[in-house]
Amino acid sequence: MTRETQLSEYLRARRELVRPADVGLPEGGVRRVAGLRREEVALLAGISADYYLRLEQGRDRNPSAQVLESIARVLLLDEPATRHLLDLAAPAPRRRRRVRREVVPDGTLRLLERVGIPGYIEGRYFDVLAVNRLAQALSPTLRVGRNRLRDLFLDPAEQAMHPDWPEVAPKIVARFREAVGTDRDERAEQLVGELSLASERFRTLWARHDVNLGRPHVTHMLHPQVGELELDMEKLSIAGTDRQMVVLLHAAPDSPSGERLALLASLAASEGPAASAGPAGVPDDDGVARAGTTSGTSGE
Template sequence: MTDEPNLLGAYVRARRELVTPEQVGIPVLGVRRVPGLRREEVAMLAGISADYYLRLEQGRDRNPSAQVLESIARVLRLDEEATAYLLGLGSAAPRRRRRRARKETVPPGVVQLVTALPLPALVEGRRFDVLAVNSLATALSPRFTVGANRLRDTFLDPAEQALHPDWENAGAGMVAGFRRSVGTDTDDPGVIDLVGELSLASPHFSRLWARHDVAGCTGAAKDLDHPRVGRLRLHRERLDISGTTGQTLVVYHPEPGSDSAEKLALLAAALPTP
C-alpha cells in the first residue's frame, strides 16, 4: 500500500455524500444510515462493479481509466470544471513531498503594471498569497497588502468579513477556487500549513473544505461595504499571468458614471501623492 494521500478516493467519497438518491432517480425506502448515495449505488449507476468502486475509494486502485472516471462524474453530477479535476486526480503521478514551500516571484513588468494602473489591482499567487498590490487596492481593503493571504483573511479577519455583505458565499467560492488552483499539489508545505491552520481556526472553512468543491475563480460583480464610502459594486476581473505557475492579476473596476465610480474616485483622491 502506497503512503501517498488518497486524493481520488477522498474526492469521490465527499462528492458521493452530497448527491441525494432522489437526484439520480433512486426511490428512498425507510431510513438511510449514510448521507448521499451508497457506494454500491454509485457503482451500479456508473456501470462498474461495487468491489472495484470500493477499491477506488479506499485507494487500492489508483489508475482508473478516463471512461470510468467520466461515468462516476456523471453519477456524481459533476460539472465540467469538477470533472476535469477528477480526471486530473486519476492521472496524477506520485510525487515526493517537498521540504520547502515554493517561492513565488512576480515578473518585474507585472509589478510595474500593477503600480501604474488607475484601478485597484493586485497579483495573487497559486496559494492566494498577495504578491503585488497598488495603493488604491489597499485603500479598498487594508488586507490587500503584500504578504497577506486572501483565504486566511476571508475566514479569520472580522474586518474582511464585514467588507463582504455575503461573506459566507464569498468564502465558499474562494475555497472551491483554492482547491482548483492547488490541484493535486497538496504536498506543498505552504498548502498543508494553510489548510491545517484554517481547519483548526474556522469551522466554516473546515466544512467547506470537506465538501471538495472545485470551481474556477472567474470575473464577477462584487458588492463591498466600505467603512468610509459605503456600498460599492465593482467588477472583478482575473487574468492569468503568462510565464508563471498559477499567478493571477486581479483588477476591480466600476461601471462608468456610476455611484460606485464616484466613491472609488473619492478613495483615489484621498491617497497620498506619490
C-alpha cells in the same frame, strides 16, 4: 497525503452530496448514509460494488478513465470536477513540488500602478505579492505578505467589509482547491490545516471537495470612508508564472460606485504616498508595494 487518499476522500465527499432522487432512485426507506450508497453508485456506473469499494478505500491505484467518467456521470460532476477526478487518479509525479519564492515580473508591476484603478497581484496560494496605492486605500488587509484566504475566513473586520462573503466563500474555496491542484506541497498542507482548525466554515466547505464553482465577477464592499461599493472584479493570468493573477477592481465612472471610487482615489492622493506594507512589502517610487524577501511558493 497520497493520491490514493485524495481520490478516496473525493469520491466519498461527492457521493454524499448526491440525493437518490437526483439520479432517479426512490427516496423511501431508512437510509443510514448521506447521499447515495456505494452499491448504488456501482450499479449506476456499471461496475462491481467490490471494485467501487476498493476505489473509495484507496486500494486501487489504476482505475481506467472510462470507469472514472462513468462514476463522474453518476456523481453529477461537471467538466472541471470530472477533470479533477481524473487528475487525482493519474500517476503521482516522481518529484515533490519544491517551495520557492514567487517573483512578479517587472512589467506586471509597472502595469499595476499605471492602470489607475485598485489592483494587486495574487499568488498561487492567494498570497498578496504586490499592491498599488488605490488597492491599499480600498482595503486595510490588501498588504503584501497577507493571504486573501486567511483574511476572508479568520479576520472579522475583513468579513464585515464584504457583506456577501457567505455566498462568495464556497467559490473561493473551490477556486483555491483548483489552484493548488492534486500535487499538494508543504505550503498548501500548512494553509489548509491552519484554516481547518481555526474556521468551521472553511472546514465544512473544504470537506465538500468542490472545484471551480465559478468566479465572483462582482464584489460588494462597505468602506469606512466612502460607504457601499459594488465593484467589477477582473482576474487576469500572468504569463510565465505559476498561476499568478492580476486582480483589478473597477466600476463605471458615472455609477454611484464609480463616483465613490473616484472620491477614494482623491482621498488617497491627498494623504500622500502609501505607507510601507510591513517587512514583507517594499513600496517603490512607482507607488506599488511588492514582495521583498518573503518567500512565496512556486512549482517547478
